Amino acid sequence: MATPIRYAVDLTDRVHHLVRVHLTVPEDVAAGARLVLPVWTPGSYVVRDYVHHVQTIRATDADGRDLPLALDGTTAWVLPDDAVGPVEVVLELYANDLSVRTNHVDDHHALLIPAATFPYVEGATDRPHEVHLPPHPAAHRTWSLLPTGDDADTYVAQNRDHLIDSAFEVGDLPAADFEVAGVPHSFVWAGHGGAPDLDAIAADTRAIGEVCLAMFGGELPTQRYVFLCAGWDQGGGGLEHRDGSVLQMPVRTFQDDDLNARFQSLVAHEYLHLWNVKRLVPADLVEPDYEHPTHSPSLWVAEGWTAYYDDLLPTRAEVWTPRRLLDTLRDTWDRVDRTPGALLQPLRQASHEAWTKHYIRDENTPNVMTDYYGHGSLVAWELDLRLRAADPEGDGLDEVFRLLWQRHANTSEGYTEQDVLDAVAAVGGDDLAALVDARVGTAQRPEIDDALLAAVGLRVGEQPNGPIAPDLGVEVTEDDRGVTFAAVLRDGPAWRDGITGGDRLVAIDGVTVARGELDTALRAYEPGDDVEVTVTRGPRLLTRPVTLGQPRPRRRLERRDDATDAAAGAFARWTGHDLDEL
Ligand SMILES: [Zn+2]
Structure with missing residues (x-):
């Protein structure tokens, strides 16, 4: 059996956000070995260039002599052709970036994301990868997603991909x-x-x-x-x-x-994701290229359909009420309806462009892109409703998911978009598959209305509470300095009258607007009123007349009084709750 790739992690300097990783490159692959630190981690589709946090890297041969390490590109190093192994490579990493895809190490805990931590040895990725990670201080504990090895504090991955797919956490943690x-x-x-x-x-x-x-x-x-x-x-x-x-x-x-x-x-x-993505894998992500972006057109299924179920599953589990489910679905629906980019960027393209659009945002983002999570979730919802309308006794989208699982789970090819459409066709017919294809292939929103919602005994009503402010057509961020237009929505009131994303709001009709005051300020007006909006744009102070628009409708999903027994049954199968609970 091939000698494993071994890593030992030293956390003794964790209070300074420092991690030292000792990589042992086995003798049989040491000469000319190319060591690669991934630029991204699966599940988060953007180039992060983890090498940014590598402070030092050095290599010594079997006799303890320093070896030169040649940089190859931005994120790989090459050992000399005559290197005699095993070669010891030591990296010092700075780890002070708390997110779910980056390393964060401090006095309290040590979260290690393998893609950001362990360079792999090209050509030796199929052999076992072992990580020795003793907690520091010793009274702390290590948690790993990997099985433990025979040696103390050692965790064993079947191969490089398994290691990259298995985070670590250390601390004195509940x-x-x-x-x-x-x-x-x-x-x-x-x-x-x-x-x-x-x-x-x-x-x-x-x-x-x-x-x-x-x-x-x-x-x-x-x-x-x-x-x-x-x-x-x-x-x-x-x-x-x-x-x-x-x-x-x-x-x-x-x-x-x-x-x-x-x-x-x-x-x-x-x-x-234990099922969808990790074992039911989009074809393009079965063998990811860790040095370059790996594009997939299927994130509207991988993430969008998952996002739909992340509202539905807590409801079926009786962790959520059906009211919370309906309000959450409504919020997603409102958000996608309000995103101008949903009519510019097809969902399939949004998935492909995750690398350059979804994860890299600016003030123009809502105008140019749609969110494959929320928008994909709505496509799933529409499809689920159409399936349940056609067969009130059926399991709707669950059946499509089950079929995909039976056909494509744990295969070396994964699944393609065509496989998804084929599964839709098998459960709901060719016309429905063609509809889904159109929903993701062209820039359009799902069509959810009273007629469709009636299939599960629902209708669209109006949210009862409170007066609604006329629309300015902006998204805002607020801080102690006040209100900033994080985005100005294309073709909305502020857009039409020359306000742009990034402008910082100073006043409306000559009266300053502080943090938390914008909605109250607008409620003093009616749709169609003209107001003077004063903003700063960089060093300039500008005032623009803006005609306020109609407020957005405040929808609320409600139980139909005339819901049929079949629809009530479909609602129960859909949510796990009785329609009367609404
Ligand atoms: Zn996800």
């Missing part, structure tokens, strides 16, 4: 162990503060996991699963790995109902 369908799970809270109720998290996660498993059938496709959840003062998100996930939430998440619901949705999202 954790809960529980089971889903007899399989051991752990939830590790690496929050910098905050006090999660681990028993409640375990119970919710178990319930979500069980409905997820029920959807696909069979056994849980993993032997163990670990959630590594970092908490910080802001932010949020997740990254799926083969047998676990990395989550990030604000530390006070668990004291706030809406934030907690977002967290539950995130848990469902990452958990569903």
